[in-house]
Amino acid sequence: MAKRYSDLDWLREQGYRLTPQRLAILEVLKQADGHLSPTEIFNQVVQEIPGLTEATVYRTLNFLAEQGLVLVAHLGRGQLVYEFAEHDHHHLVCRNCGEMQEIDHRQLKQLYDNFLDDTGYQINTIHATFFGFCPECIANNRSGSK
Amino acid sequence: MAKRYSDLDWLREQGYRLTPQRLAILEVLKQADGHLSPTEIFNQVVQEIPGLTEATVYRTLNFLAEQGLVLVAHLGRGQLVYEFAEHDHHHLVCRNCGEMQEIDHRQLKQLYDNFLDDTGYQINTIHATFFGFCPECIANNRSGSK
DNA sequence: ATCGTTATTGCAACTAGTTGCAATAACGAT
DNA sequence: ATCGTTATTGCAACTAGTTGCAATAACGAT
Incomplete structure (x- = not known):
C-alpha cells in the first residue's frame, strides 16, 4: 500500500521548501497549548534562529494558514492569533x-x-x-x- | 404603546454621545453597498469632517461593532472590513x-x-x-x- | 440659554503588519 | 559531492492600527 505522506512531505512535493524558520515556527505552535500571537511566536522562535525577522514570521504564518497546517482566529480585539491545526x-x-x-x-x-x-x-x-x-x-x- | 427607540436614541441613553464623527461614519457605511476598509471609510468621511483623524475612525469602528450597529468581517488576507448591520x-x-x-x-x-x-x-x-x-x-x- | 460633567476627539508617539528587492539556501538533478 | 534553479529570507522603508493624554464638545440639569 502507498505510504501516506506527512504534511511536510506534501509541502515539499508542491515545490515549497522546508526552511528552518518554517519548521521552528510550526514546532513552537505545536508545543503551545493555545493561541499565540505573531509577536509571541517571534519572541520564542528568535531564540533558536537569531537572525529571524518579524516579516518572516508574518509571512510564514500566512503560509502555514493557507496550507491548513495552522488555524487563524479572530477572537475580538482586532489582532489575529494562530494555533496548530491539531483537531x-x-x-x-x-x-x-x-x-x-x-x-x-x-x-x-x-x-x-x-x-x-x-x-x-x-x-x-x-x-x-x-x-x-x-x-x-x-x-x-x-x-x-x- | 411605548415608542420604540432607534439605535441612536438607545446609544444616547447608555451615556454614549452622538458625535458628528460617529454619525458621519455610520452614514457612509449605510450608503455603501458592501464592505469598506477603515482607510476607505476615512477617505470618504474626512471630506465632510476635515479635522478627522484615522485614530478616530478605528476607535469609532470598534465602538460601532461592539454596539452591533456595524459588522466586522475577516475575509482572508488579514485586514478587517466593516459593513452596516442591515440584515x-x-x-x-x-x-x-x-x-x-x-x-x-x-x-x-x-x-x-x-x-x-x-x-x-x-x-x-x-x-x-x-x-x-x-x-x-x-x-x-x-x-x-x- | 448657560453650566458642569465627562465621553470623545485630535495629536503625537508608538506598535503591528506588509512589501519590493537583492542575497541566500533548499532541494532535485547530475 | 556539486551545481542550478528558484522559493524564501532579511533588510529597509513602508502602511495599518493603537494608546495616553490634554483639549473639546455632547448632553442632561438648571
Missing part, C-alpha cells in the same frame, strides 16, 4: 466577560453539509469564532440588579 | 478564486440554538465568514487537467 474546533467567546469555550467541529459538520446542498460550496475552514454571552453573564444581567 | 448575513468565500456569496442568517439559527442547548452560550454575532471552494473550482480541480 478541528471552534470558539465561543463571551462578549461580556471574555470567557472562552471550545466547540467541537462535528457540531458544524451539519451546517457545512447544508451549505453544500444549497450553494455547492464545499467549506473547509474549520475555524470559526462565535461571539455571544455565556450563561453566567446572562444570569447576572437578567437579575436586573441596578 | 443578518454571512459570507462564503472561495479559497481558490476569491468568489464570494452571501448566506442568510436563518441558516445559522439552528446552530445557535444547538450551542445554547449544549453550552448555555447565547450567540449574537451574526457575522461569520466561511472559507471553502466554490462549485466551479471544485469542478475544475476534479477534471484533473494537467
